[in-house]
Amino acid sequence: MISNLQRPIKNEFDIHTTAEEVIQGYDMNGKTVIITGGYSGIGLEITRVMTKAGATVVVPARTQTKAIENLKGFDQVEVEILDLMDSGSIDQFADEFLDSGRTLDILILCAGIMYTPLRRDSRGYESQFSTDYLGHYQLSARLWPALKKARDARVISVSSLAHRLGGIHFDDPNYLEHKYDKFDAYAQAKTANALFAIGLDERAKKYGVRSYAVHPGCVPTTDLTRDIPMEERVARPVIGQDGKPVADEQMIEFKTIPEGAATLVWCAVSKELKKIGGVYCENCNIAELVADDYPQRNGVRRWAVDTRNADQLWKLSEELTNIKFDM
Numbered sequence: 281m282i283s284n285l286q287r288p289i290k291n292e293f294d295i296h297t298t299a300e301e302v303i304q305g306y307d308m309n310g311k312t313v314i315i316t317g318g319y320s321g322i323g324l325e326i327t328r329v330m331t332k333a334g335a336t337v338v339v340p341a342r343t344q345t346k347a348i349e350n351l352k353g354f355d356q357v358e359v360e361i362l363d364l365m366d367s368g369s370i371d372q373f374a375d376e377f378l379d380s381g382r383t384l385d386i387l388i389l390c391a392g393i394m395y396t397p398l399r400r401d402s403r404g405y406e407s408q409f410s411t412d413y414l415g416h417y418q419l420s421a422r423l424w425p426a427l428k429k430a431r432d433a434r435v436i437s438v439s440s441l442a443h444r445l446g447g448i449h450f451d452d453p454n455y456l457e458h459k460y461d462k463f464d465a466y467a468q469a470k471t472a473n474a475l476f477a478i479g480l481d482e483r484a485k486k487y488g489v490r491s492y493a494v495h496p497g498c499v500p501t502t503d504l505t506r507d508i509p510m511e512e513r514v515a516r517p518v519i520g521q522d523g524k525p526v527a528d529e530q531m532i533e534f535k536t537i538p539e540g541a542a543t544l545v546w547c548a549v550s551k552e553l554k555k556i557g558g559v560y561c562e563n564c565n566i567a568e569l570v571a572d573d574y575p576q577r578n579g580v581r582r583w584a585v586d587t588r589n590a591d592q593l594w595k596l597s598e599e600l601t602n603i604k605f606d607m
Contacts, residue, residue, distance in 0.1 A: 289552060295539070298539055303333050318341075329545060377426065389435070408469045446464050490556070
């Protein structure tokens with residue numbers, strides 16, 4: 281079953297809108313925001329515009345020294361330790377935040393890894409599924425009391441157009457029985473991020489908490505592709521006269537980091553989404569639902585926004601983490 285809300289709406293933004301343009305006119309004073317991965321790439325840009333607009337931003341980081349260095353000069357930023365592949369680390373971070381007594385207005389789940397060789401966390405879970413999805417599921421569940429307390433909170437998960445490469449292996453999500461493929465594993469994690477937004481929104485909206493999944497766009501200037509050997513990076517950017525990436529050999533339209541951050545910020549603050557949730561977004565809009573064999577590189581495929589898949593993933597997530605949202 282697909283939500284009838286999964287369709288574009290009219291607004292003033294487009295594929296090249298920047299995060300700073302989106303947040304213009306919004307007063308974030310008094311707002312508390314947590315951004316995983318908020319110290320590099322797209323996450324760093326979101327931190328910059330959120331703090332500039334007055335928000336206090338908490339940045340969980342596995343490498344605290346790197347985060348502190350990258351965030352030097354930023355006002356109203358707190359850096360804390362968090363390893364998304366370590367369930368104990370997630371619990372410790374969440375407990376410390378909850379102990380502060382603060383509400384959580386915006387949770388942006390931006391950290392991630394991509395196309396990695398087969399690695400596993402201490403539980404034996406595949407690393408892309410563990411880092412990009414399961415760790416964020418657990419973090420959201422543990423922070424739920426602070427989100428609920430805000431009464432008007434938003435949770436944004438970073439998905440990807442890579443979801444079109446495949447869905448979730450519900451019978452073997454950690455590649456214990458079938459051959460590991462890093463591209464398939466990344467697609468599974470990003471499909472999970474999209475389905476999580478549906479599952480959370482359905483359960484949380486009665487408490488004033490809405491959830492969204494976002495494809496930021498293809499941003500070639502981040503270090504997300506650090507695990508991909510150069511010989512596997514088939515697509516090459518085409519650089520325009522202004523020196524900015526325009527497209528690649530396969531005609532993917534590339535974005536700058538400020539453009540890549542824009543849709544996440546739009547989902548975090550947009551008044552147009554006040555009564556809409558559980559949708560997959562791209563280019564500062566709700567994405568179009570497209571056929572499974574749709575040849576273009578935009579839109580969302582049916583399996584990534586199917587409520588039945590979302591419910592199945594929710595149950596699987598509870599089983600794998602042994603953690604439930606206390607609703």
